[in-house]
Structure formats: C-alpha cells, structure tokens
Amino acid sequence: MLQRIRRAFLQQFMQHIPRQESQAVAKRTSARPLPYAASPAWYATALAAVALCASVQAQAADAVRVNLAWLPQGSTGGILLAQSKGYYREAGLDVSVMRGYGGQRTVNEVDGGLFEFGYGDPVSVMLNRAHGGHAVMVGAINTRWPGAMCYLERPGFKVNSLKDLSGLTLGGGGASPVQNIMPAWLKQNGLAPDAIKTVRLDPAVINTALLQKRIDLSECWEGASLPVQAALAKRAGQQLGRVFYRDFGLDMMGNGLVTTDTFVAQHPDVVKRFVAATYRGYALMRSHPQEAADAIAAQFPVLDKTILLQQIVETNGLISDDPTDHKTGWLRPARMESTAAFVSRAFGTGAKVKAADLYTNRFVE
Template identity: 40%
Template sequence: MTVQSRKTLRSFVLATFFWVFASPISASEKVTFNMSWLPQGSQSGFLVANAKGFYSDVGLEVTIYQGYGGQRTVNEVAQGMFDFGYGDPLSVFLNRVNGGNTLYISAISNSNAGAICYLKGDRDLTLADLAGKSVGAGATSVMQNVIPIWLELNKLPRNYLKVLRVSPGVVNTSLLEGKIDLADCWEGNSLPLLVEQAAQAGKKIGVIRYRESGYDTYGGGIVASEEFLKKRPQIAGKFIEASFKGFDAAFAAPDEAADLILKQYPTLQKSILIAQIKEVAAIFDRKQLALDMNRGDIQPSRIQESLILFRRMFNTGENIKPSDIYRNIER
C-alpha cells in the first residue's frame, strides 16, 4: 500500500468514526417538563420514567422542573418556557380564553382528583349536611369558580357553601385548627398529607369527591403548545409512551417508586409518597384501554361536556371549541 493510499484509508476511517459518533441521529433530544407543583405522587410516573431511563431509551433527555400551580404552568408552556407541562383541560381552556395556544395531549388521570374534605365525626357526611359551611380553597385556585357550578349540578344554590380564599400552604392547617369547616383537597396531592396530619392530631378526615357527585372531568395530564407540536412533532408521542411506562412501574411497585423519587428529592416523606401514588392509580387511564384507545387518548364527547361547564363557570361565549382544547397524538 502506498503512502497516499494509507492516508486515504486513514481519512476514511476517521470520517466514518466521526459520522457514527457525532451524527445527530444518535443524539438525544433535549426536552423540558414542568410538574406544575412540588414532586409528589401525581408526578410519580414522570419521575420514575426519568430515574429508570425510559426517556433515554426513546432518545429523550428530559429535565424536570418544579412548578407553581397548574394554570401558571400551562401559561408558561404556551410562552415556550417549557416543552411539556402537567395540566388539565380547564387550565387549557383558560389559557385559550386569554389568547394562549396550549393543547391537552394526554390524560393521565381519567377522572377528576378533587374533593371536599372535612373532619370526620361518628358518620360520613353528604352535601345535605354542609349547608352554610365554609370551604377553604386556594386564593387563586380555579376551584373558586368550580365549586359554585358543582353545587348547581347537585341542584343546590351557588351560595350553599361559603367559598373562602385561603393561601394554599395553610388550607390543611386551617381545617385542622377549626378556622374553616371544609377544605378543597386533591387525591395524589394534598389529601394524603392532610390525612397524616389529622392522624397526628388524633383526628380523621372524611371526603366528598367531586367526580362522585356530578363533576367528573379529565384530571391532570400532559400539555404542550401548538407551536412545539408543529416544530417537533415526533417528540410528543415518545414522551407520552415513556411517561406511561413510568406510571405503570410506579403503580406496580409504589414502595420502589417512592425510593426512586426520594433519591431525587430526599426531603419528601415516603409514607406520603406511597399514599399519593396509590390514589393516582385509582383514577388512572384504564377506561381508555377498555375503549380500544391509545394510552392517554382523549374522548371528544367528554371534552365537549366539560366545555359546557367551563363556559358557565367563567361566563364565556362559544368561541373556544373542543379542537382548541385537546389533540390526540399519533404514535
């Protein structure tokens, strides 16, 4: 072999090496996700998927961020601050009303996770027992608008309960200290913490779930902006599938899932995490499986029913259509 031939062969080998190892085909796609709140059971699937490498298995490098409320998260997704966020159809609706461009692209919770919580005595209470009582909900929470419509759905006047604006951080303690009669609480989120705090005080918590008394919309799921879906259409399906794999793993082994989350966020309490994970499992997406739908796919009829309620809550017209709220992602 001549010197020139050896140089040519060497150049070819080096070029092949750099093509294989530097090709964008093999590079991971960087993705950001906003949890909408603190790490907790409702986010367990995303956290477990990241810890177990399910995202990297499909070529995604996911960075997960703490959020500061569902509505803010959806708005930040619309502004391009995050690629994906955890939100619900109502937050997407409000974002659209205000000129945003977000879409609900996958349902994690097939049912609403909200509830009215109370200090339990010798029997369970019903709505009939709550006339005139005060309920504390976050000062900027959409539940300030939801609760009056929920009462109407149960053929009760909007002022049947006194809805008070309370700082989210003190809703639980306000109930336990008797400053409010009832508390707005959420499965997979604040409810297990409230139950544990009550037990420490020698008290028990009773629950009236919205979904069991007339108000059953889709709960938390994955949201993205229209702009992101146009620019990077191949990413959403991968993110959804890997996330569901994470939720499956969390629900199959809550104890292990809690340990994985604690490695990322060591200040959390394991017993609370496990209780949250189990609550989310109860309202997961299994109905879609029975309907022969993809994991997380959204039923148009349910969005249409929800839109009717949302318009009543916020006195809006009919400009926002179901297609403005959701999109099922091909995968």
C-alpha cells in the same frame, strides 16, 4: 458543527504521531488522502476519533423542559420515573424536569414557551385558549376529576348529601379553579351558589388551617394533597373525611400532559416520543408501585415515602377508570365535551372554545 469536530480530532491526531509524520500529514491532508504508511498508533487514534464522532452524532438529543405544576409527588410520578429510569434518554430526549406553581400558571408558561410540556388540566387549558392562548392536552393522566373537599370527621357529623355541607367554609388556593367550580357545581346540584362559602388562602397554609379548624372544609386532590392531609390529620389524632365532586355530578376530565398547537405542528416526533416515554413511566408505577415510590424517593429524599406511595396508589386508580381499546392517556371525547360545557358555565367563557380545541388523541391512539 461536524466540520469543527473533525478539525478538533485532527489536531488531537497530531499530538499522537511523530513530529515529521505530523508535518507530512498536515501538508497532505489538504491535497490528497492520508499516506498508507501512517503508523499503527495513528490508525488507532483515527479509528477512535471516527467512533467518537459517530457517538456524538448518535447522542444528540432533543432538549425538552417539563413543568410539574407543583412539587415532585405521586401524581407526576410517571414523569419522574421516565427521567430517573432513562426512558427519556432512550427516546432521544434530554429532559429537564422543574417544579411548578399551580396548574393555571404552568399551562400559561407552557403556552409562553418557557416549557415544552407541563402537567396541566382542561380547565386551565380552556381558560388559556379563551384568552388567546394555544395550549393543548396530548394525553390524560387523571381520567376523572381528582378534586375533593376534605374535612375532619367528628361525632354526629356525617355527609349523606351536599345539604349537610351547607353553611360551611371551604379554604382553597387563591388561583385554584375551585373558586369558580364550587358555585357552578352547587347550582348544578340544586343548591344556592353560596351554600358553601369559599375563602382564598395561600396553598401553603390550607392543611394547617384545616387542622386548626379555621376552615371547615379544605381543597384537596386525589393523588396529590389528599394523602398529605390524611397523614397530617392522623398524626394529630384526627380522621380525614372527603367528598369528591365527581360523586355529585361533576363529570370532568382531570390532569394530563399539556403542550401547544405550535409545538405539535412543528415537532410531532418529539411529542410522540415524549408521550410514549412518559406513559412508560406510568406503566412502571402501575405495575410496581413500591418500586416506583423507592425510585422517586431516591431522587427526592425529603419526600415522605408513605405519603408518596399513597399518592401513587391513588393516581394509578385515576389513570384508567374503565377498560378501553385505546392506549393509556386516551382523552375520552364525551367527557371532554362535558368538561368544556361545565367550564363554560362556571367561568363564563361562552362559545369561545370548543371541546375539540382542548386536546388531541393522535399520540395515544
């Protein structure tokens, strides 16, 4: 490659020096150094070429593709900021950020080599590995499970315990983990697995179905769809209530940065730089949430900035739920053990995958 660049530069030199001198240069460069009598213009061109050659080498960056798992939003704001603020570029990375179509699909696409990194969750990683995949988490964003059930508040209805939700219908995405999590979680809380009925819906209609009262409860996610549903309810003159799974015994790790065992083994330096630059984006989001919202909205003008800011605020609360001696992104071993145990029960994966297989903290220590 460098040889071709040099030949191209030499051809450019010839266009900037007299014809006779050009012929002399062409004859002599194949046998001995260039003549000291070359013109000042030739030297200027040569120096510029050398500088450009060095610049080309310095600018060579590692190409990386990132899957957001859904549309651009506050939960993935650190990734969006790292790109828009040039943090990835400064880390020697040429990053392409693309929308996704759900956590499980995202993790499988990363495992399949369509993306180097993705925004994924431990449930999807564990299911991927249970079916022979090699996805792995390399950093946490939501250090607690962000899932919740949302409902429209109404007179006389108050949730004091899960029994108050018995007999209601929950609408969730067809491929959402909530379809399996719900029965196991209810059983863990001493209720019948079908105490809350789940129905599979296209994710695009969940919000509307709740507002139209075709379902009693909706799948919602802190830092993502929850602020959207709250805003839509407010516009309709309603108030949104929510019940977090974690408030009733679900001690699970949430979403984070996902890649593969193979990529970690073959490109550890790329992983290290990507993780560091990404958390630099999240650091900006935490210290200056309004600035972060403005920057992301400038990239994606169709986003509602009020909703985006609320997503950012909620994500900031999830990214570090207690003081720790470790860097941002540390995946807590005890919580990963709890996550693996629950997923094994909920999805029937048995002992195929151990908690230690799901993640590595080597890039966030």
